[in-house]
Amino acid sequence: MIRTQDRTESMWDSVDVGAGPAEQPIAFGGDLAPQNLLAAYRRGLYPFPVDTAEAAIVNELTYEAEVEAGRVKTVPGCADPFSISWWSPDPRPVILVDQARIQRSLRQQLRNRTDWTTTADACFEEVVRQCRVGRVQRWLTDELLRGLCLLHRQGHAHSVEVWDGDELIGGTFGIRAGAVFSADSQFTLRSGAGKTAVADLTRRFAEAGGLAIDVQRDGDHARLVGARPLPRSRYLDLLATRDENRPLATHKLPAGRLAD
Incomplete structure (x- = not known):
């Protein structure tokens, strides 16, 4: 049996935070369950969810090309991945x-x-x-x-x-x-x-x-x-x-x- 914590940790394996963009989201998607939040913070990420469908659409229009090119990752979780972005600015x-x-x-x-x-x-x-x-x-x-x-x-x-x-x-x-x-x-x-x-x-x-x-x-x-x-x-x-x-x-x- 795979524990929830193990699934959460492995979900972030595809996201190379150190090589991610410096001034834009590193990833979209996931969820805000406590085990996922903690795993993200421990990897140097923090969430920036939006509170309206219109704001999610703005995210999609702004970053869709970056996601399709693989420069910004997506992780499984919410129905609309563009409703949660994950950031790790550099510096x-x-x-x-x-x-x-x-x-x-x-x-x-x-x-x-x-x-x-x-x-x-x-x-x-x-x-x-x-x-x-x-x-x-x-x-x-x-x-x-x-x-x-x-x-x-x-x-x-x-x-x-x-x-x-x-x-x-x-x-x-x-x-x-x-x-x-x-x-x-x-x-x-x-x-x-x-x-x-x-x-x-x-x-x-x-x-x-x-x-x-x-x-x-x-x-x-x-x-x-x-x-x-x-x-x-x-x-x-x-x-x-x-x-x-x-x-x-x-x-x-x-x-x-x-x-x-």
């Missing part, structure tokens, strides 16, 4: 935890926010739901939300929360793939709260033996939270590094400690 924006630095402006802000605290895994689903509020296009689809929540229950997906008293004001979430944490998204309801969540995640993950926080998409925001471009080959090496597998600390801590 990859990454925070190396042993080189992480917090912006001076954020440190100054945290010193004045004595009532801010942070936790991990206190309200994972709420953090994910907050991360998709007002987003167009909504890549955090209901199906992806379900898959992420199942991964959280299995201990692979985690959230960090930022609190002002009892009020949730910011957070981030993602999937732990060995020595790398792939941070999918963040939200902020108060200035600096989202960046505080990423800084707290970086500190907690370093203390758990992690090596890097992957923020997936490069840009001004990625640079503001301390990410720097890393060649995809180096990123894949980090994924293959032996993980110390120490648990992520989840208890409440003062956000101000991040300013030290």
